[in-house]
Amino acid sequence: MLRKLFYALFILSLLLGTSLVSIGQDDGMMEFEITQEMIDASPYLQSVLSRLDEVYDTSEFAKDPPYRIALAAQGTSNAWSALFDAHAYWYVEELGEDVVSELLYGDAQASADVQVPQVEDLLAQEPDALILVPMGAAALSAPVERAMMQGVPVVLCASAVETDNFVTEVGTNLFNIGAMLAQWLIEAVGEDGDFVMMTGIPGVTTSVIMEEGALAVFDSYGIELLDNQPGMWSPAEGKKIMETWLAQHGDAIDGIWTGGAQQAQGIISAYEDAEMAIPPIAGGEQQNGFLRSALEHGFDFLAWMYPNAMITLCLDAAVQILQGEPTPRFIDFINDMPEARPFTHAEAEDYYEPSWSDDVHGPITMSDEALAELGFLIEESG
């Protein structure tokens, strides 16, 4: 009875959270509405919304512990994924060998081409469940289908695929995130402002969906962007694009939407070189380098969080499935990790951690000792 009540409340909160997004700000609350038109135009949004009220009957996967779980991760590509992996190994130890006896690991090196055969290799080892961080929605759809056909339940972690044939997805509504960032920017600058948009890597699901959400909001206000270019989630590319924009538009740029904090550092660097005031930036993250720059320069921003620690929820979901418990088909990390909420410049000091190196993405659930072992703590130099 209690469980049913929990799920009812859980689903209700997801429905409310998805249809009406609110961000706590020092100057009050900000909201935007997902319209039917936006839903019709976005297959991703349709998929997420349709799964909000679904619960997967996992009794067919039930078995006794301990479990062998396969993790097809993004792999050695950046600090975010390094901390993601570190959280995975740390949490498996926390769960204990009597729950998870083995973590089979695949390093995709952030490439769908590498990941597709790697998933096949992992499945050949007959794991009890597969946790997949998909590097491409289309490319990874077939391997996901094959895993499910083989009787291996699939937990999508941090990104989506094009098929609906998996057990659950742990992440957040990326369309909402993109839209929320655009909405904040418009409210911070005004509808008459001139905006530029710097997306991530073209074709990568996370970037594409966030862009969809942002463009839906810009379109709803009839705003024509000055330009929209990919910053490739790279400080170097971000800086090159921003330099060109500054040469072209100068101080006519009133606000910047960015799909990530790494390229935002390139944006900030371009403004530093040009010795110009930095306009509001929507799209920072709890990345220590971004926050350090933001505190140094004092510009307005809205940051969102995509916690690498969400792998702990993915592991929990995998264990829950293997225990045969009904599992929600969409698990928004914000409900389980309330600290992973968006925040603005007003709270920058609360989130900046001087002892962390620039590339640490928070929030972190591991100890400082574990972070130090990974080389993410700044050593005192002589």
Next chain:
Amino acid sequence: MSVAKPYESAKSLSGWRLRLFIANYGVYIALLALLLAATVLTPRLYDVNTIAVVMRQATQLGIVAIGQTMILLVAGLDLSIGGIFIMTSIVVADVTNGRDELVIPAILIALALGALVGLGNGLLVTKRRVPPFVATLGMLVLVKGATQAYTKGVPGGFVPDILGIVNQSWYVISIPLLLWLGLNAFFIFVLRRTAYGRKVYAVGSNTEAARLSGISVDTIRISVYVLGSCLAVVSGVVLTGYVGYVDRFIGTGLELDSIAAAIVGGTAFVGGRGGLLGTIAGVLLIQILGTMAVLMGLDIQVQFIIKGLVILGAVTLYSLANVEE
């Protein structure tokens, strides 16, 4: 036996002259045409700030393209420079950890490692007869793997503030631009006025003839690979200062862009023909195209298509203009 009629000889001569003209001046004409098109399509390109941006960004590609051109001149190729950029960035940040006084030692260490990579490429190509594409691709994977193993996928450390000097400019003049022009002047002199330069061309034109005339072909080839790697380190230092951050993907694509710049600039893929003046024009052509595409707000996909068409167009023109035939 057939004898060419006088008007046929004249026609053939004028065709030969046209081909020679294209081979010698094609890239400059293309650059001029692009600059003229920009007056209509993107007049903003002629703003001092935009020119400064173009020149600053061109230097990163330009410095590495010097080495790539010299390697192409000996009928080689270097894909490993992509790994050298990343290695340089990591070494500079790791050794200095943000301390200005350690910049010189860090650069020297990076140069030594870069030279080692170049030496490895050269030895594989000359002593083991491994095709340059395979040898340098293998070296690229090796260097990237080694840097990943060293950093565990997470480059650490800080870029020293002093390297931010590469971002300072006086109108369009910046330190990286002066460095690029200085290196070009030096290597143009080397290639045109020294015995070493003549040997580079000789090895690329006809290896056997060069060997028979007493040139140490292997030494020339190895030295060019070492030079190319060291120039990639210099470019990597500039790029690291430009970004001001250790980025695992720093310089991605520059290895292919440097080959494109040299080829567009008229350096033959088979070696022995071309030079650095053409490469300068090729670098500017690619950089200006990229900047114009952003100024015009073109999608990234369209930008790739345009870049591809320019490279294919250049290669087609040069093949038509192949004066040897």
